[in-house]
Amino acid sequence: MKTKKIFVLTAAVLIFTLLSGCSAAAMNSNSWPGLSATDETVYLANGGFVYAIQVKNGSVIWQYPAEKADSKEAYYADPILTEDNQLILASAGSNHSLISVSPENGRLNWTFGDAEDTWVASPLAVDGVIYAPNSDGKLYALDLNGSFLWAKHISDSALWAQPENDGEYLYITSLDHHLYGFSKEAKETIWDIDLNGAIPGKATLDENGALYIGSLDSTMTAIDAETQAILWATPLEGWVWDTAIIQDGALYVGDLEGYFYGFDAEDGAQLWAPILSDGPVTGTPLVTDEHILIGTETGTIYAFDKEGGIDWQQRINGKLYTNPVEGGELTFFALMENESNIALIALDVDGKQVWSFTPEK
């Protein structure tokens, strides 16, 4: 009888542990690190903590929170700097917090916690207003003191990407397959376009008023922001996760099948045959003076030239999902799931590792 009791209790404990494990994994690691940088400081949002790290040597300037992580907070969105020098952090934790800290010392300025769901997207701070899209489908507007101004329902689905801005309109992408044109003055959606697939990444706007959006429909689409006419659309091999980047009339993007593309932004013509990397590409390519850099889930960093040739590639022990960023003369890649618990590496222009950062346990 005792043996049977133990058997039943063991089975119960086992299933509870397995379910809790799944749940905890889902809660604790629901996204990948966020990254942004200036010439002096790189900011890494790495789940429980946000770190300010010196560009020159990788030493930590401060971490937020300073002591113990709050289990209800999970910072993964790219931290953003406001015009009045605040660092805005968005939490995908159960507290639904949007917070402002000092970029110099990490001290808390204010917290906004009234959204109904988590923050996956980075907010946009422009003209004294913080526009923050939330997973509850609303766009929240706060002033620079963190005071609530208004919230507008945009979609019944989650908003996971930072809005694009042209001064008059915000261009908001949603998982509901739509791109929304939102008037900042009228504070309402003026138009929307169905792109046939969820859009987790941000729309890219060029100087000619064309918007470029990749979607889970495996299509790259160019849209005239003024007329909403589709300028061109081209099928890709896989889902497009993040934002395409445009420079000098060329559009660069990667997909989840591991292909890297270059397009002529004007007509969508491919600049080269799609290049197959060794794993899914989730991050936005980084365009520097010398290279176009991408990281793959498999852990390889590729440096392409502007003609699609590979200048160098560097194998890293870890998964690369985050958008790489540039600060000073270095480029930064955030890592996930590597044996040494390294969270960030800095590379020079030739792909040589200059330093790495491992958070203290």
Place this chain on the structure above:
Amino acid sequence: MWDTYLITPMTNVLLFVYDNIGHNFGVAIILFTILIRAITWPLTGQQLKSTQKMQELQSDKDWQAIQKKYKDDKEKLASEQMRVYKERGINPFGSCLPTIIQFPIIIGLYRSIITALAATPLALLDLSRNLYSFLDVAAIIPLNSHFLWFDLGRPESVDIMGFAFPTLAIVVVITSYIQSKLMTPPPTSGDQSAAMGNMMAIYMPFLMGYFAMTFASGLALYFITSNLLGIAQYAMMGRANWSNLIPGKK
């Protein structure tokens, strides 16, 4: 292996059902549960046979004699009982098997619900690599996670005067208890397997209720549907032991 043979097929079946029944994830879970019940039908049949044999054994004179003879020697009693089980081809755990077999299904379904709803970037990325080619998932993502008054991807509760009342969890406890009791043979003194069944009938509903209260409510919907189907199945087969529901009645 766990992902390949359990989570991925379950996720794809759920998405396939969802895509073909009007994009309602709650209905997809209910239909999926019916499918699971159909697949495990032979096991349920085995369970009923096992229960029937156990019931017959209670009134067997040899069995009663063994109980009486070795009532003060638990070890000897257990070994004699095992001998009888063996001789008559009875699996004393036969009645527990369908419950035990539910464990991997519960874990698999929970993971599948979380994977299919893809409420976070990592979950959506995970979903993207676990899809069969016949599904056009890009067209149906994001899934509608709302069913009746609850969100299937989150624990359910109804706010009553400021108190979060876990209605689904309570329904899970009640239906699990009813189902367990209907399946449990009437106990006789000293019979360990019947006592085991009774113990399961008490512990399991509360355990299931706790799971339902703590985890995604899609799991609670699975428990309730599965329990109701089980009760209906036993009733239709004429094997339901309704007298067990009346307190104090043996």
